[in-house]
Amino acid sequence: MSDALPSSFVRQELVPERPAPVKTTGFIGFLRTRLFNSPTNILITIVSALLLWFLLVPAIRFMLIDAVWTGKDRTACLAKDASQTVGACWPFIQAKFSQFIYGFYPEPERWRVNIVFFLGAILLLPLLIPRLPAKSLNAGLFFLAFPVVAFFLLYGGGLKGLGVSWTAGLLSGFNDSIGDGGRKLVASGEATAVIGPLLWVIGKLLVLLSTLVSWILLPLTWLRDFIQSFGRPVWADLAFTTIIVVGLLFWLTGGFRAGWRPLINCLAVFAGIGLLIAIMGLDRGGLPIVDTRLWGGLLVTLVVAVVGIVTSMPVGIALALGRRSTIPLIRIFSIAFIEFWRGVPLITVLFFATYMLPLFVPTGFTIDGLMRALIGIALFTGAYQAENIRGGLAAIPRGQGEAANALGLSWAKTTFLVVLPQALRHVIPGLVNSFISLFKDTSLVSIVALFDLLGQLRASFSDPVWSTPTTLFTGFAFTGIIYFVFCFGMSRYSLFVENRLNAHRRN
Structure with a gap:
């Protein structure tokens, strides 16, 4: 019996070369795998490109190409003839820029606002950079010392026996x-x-x-x-x-x-x-007093947004824990509080805080108008944050708390060292979404005679010196850019924090 293989099992010619693999990296790969990988995606890509073309191109032409950059009054932003196209009137923004930032804050005292902005940025940036040390000291300065310093710098006055x-x-x-x-x-x-x-x-x-x-x-x-x-x-x-x-x-x-x-x-x-x-x-006596009715512009927007964001978090945590409490009185109060504040619009809250809150304080004790609005916004936002945090608490397995109790930790240590940090990590998108919504809702304070950024913009439109057909669109484009920068910054930083805290879950 022969050991030789039959000739029918031996290949007589080379195997033809296979085609090169489709490129999936780089710009070409991105187009092939993300935008044009199916008929549906091809259609969506084409429609989206057409929408961007018809929206972005006119906007860029209006704000940059056809815009007017220099001028002293409305005549610079008017068309010389019918064939000329006039875009954004940026001299209007230059003339009203200080009003958009400071409102009616006295010009000789605006250095105080600049110092507050500088101190806030200097203390906030180290908190946002994870690698920098001394976070506890920095947090204490930002959340405890900075509000006091900012109050006396912005409002003025002195301590007349505040003890x-x-x-x-x-x-x-x-x-x-x-x-x-x-x-x-x-x-x-x-x-x-x-x-x-x-x-x-x-x-x-x-x-x-x-x-x-x-x-x-x-x-x-x-x-x-x-x-x-x-x-x-x-x-x-x-x-x-x-x-x-x-x-x-x-x-x-x-x-x-x-x-x-x-x-x-x-x-x-x-x-x-x-x-x-x-x-x-x-x-x-301190610095000269500047009444809050003279505050306005970006100053009021940032004050309302930052105070609302910072104060709503402890309010929301307390209400979320109270709603999960086993004590009926605390649970019923928390549920009633949350449902009441979530059931009324923010405009109603601002009216109530501005015009009815003084009726509930003792005789001889007055609350500033801006402070009333801040109290109402903090309570309103705290009710929404409570539901976000409660969702995060519900996502934590009961075994976490039981394990902490088995180690001998008290309820406070179990909650604030074991359960709550994990719950907050789960609800970062919801919390930041509420922060962004609050930052944009600050424009509602104009209904209670507080002129924020949009309020100052609307007030500037009444100036006949800058009354042109493009002034309105220029002003709203400028404020829209400001709101987008702040909101987009918060969104991207929350994404960075979320990815950093969930790095251990990556495959």
Whole structure:
């Protein structure tokens, strides 16, 4: 039997060469695999290209090619004849630029706004760069120290006994309010036959409460009079506050057993506060007061957006945790709060905060108009953030909390060190979406006499010096670019944070 293979199993000629593989990298590969890989995608690509052509080309021609770049009044932005096409009137933006940024803020004091913008950028940028050190110190400066400095720089004024004397005055006004209300209810009860006894009892209880508050206020009143006997009550208030806080810290940390470091840190904080008061002259009246009604433009937009974003997060976290609480009273209050604020439009909230909130504060205590709007926006946005955060909490397996409890961690440590960080990582897109929506909704504050960027733009249209057919489109194009830069920046940074935090999940 022969071992030779039959000739029918031996190839007599070479195999033909296979075609080269289709290129899937580079620009050509991107076109082939993403844009023209199927008849449907080819059609969508062609339609999208036509839309971009008919939208972007006229916009570029209007803002750049046919635009007017120099001029002193409206005549520079008017067509010389019927055949000439005039684009954007950029001299109008140059003439109104300071109004768009500062509003009606006094021109000699605008350096204060520039300092606030500079300090905010200097403190915010290190927080956004992950590799930079000292995040805790930087966060403390940005979230605690910077708002105080920004307030006194923007608003002005000084510290006129904001410690014990201010507290005593506020409590005294509250005491007068409940005392007057109680006496009115007693009088109403004596004059009413149907519900008179109930009103009389409520009035008597309020008068009794007012008497008790008066007894409690007596030591504070003595202390206030003692503070005001000094030449500079600000420093006396600061000294008393330092003594009280240091004493409480010393007692809560276990005295000398905890060492000297907590006390040294606390004294350093108060020393920094005293240095800031001395540098800004807050004990001598401070800077000239600029009423918030003169604020406007990008300044108001950033103040409302930043304050709303920062304050809505703790409000949302508290409401989300309260809605998941096992205590019925806390859960019902959180649900009612969230559903109420989510069930009314932001315009209603702003009207309520501006015109009705002063009716609920004690006599003699006033709240600035901008502060009322900030309070309403913070509560409104906090209700929406609560639902975003609750969705993230629901995505965390119960085993995470059970494992932390098995290790002996308390509820607070389990929530804020184990569960909540993972929940926030899941809902970054939703949170940033709310931030972007809030930044754009700041234009609604114009209905309560606060002129933000769009409000100042609409006010500038009434200037007859710049009344041209293209002024309106130029102004809205300029503000649209500003809003797009901020919103697109937040969107891209959130994507960067999301990818960085989820890097361990990549295949």
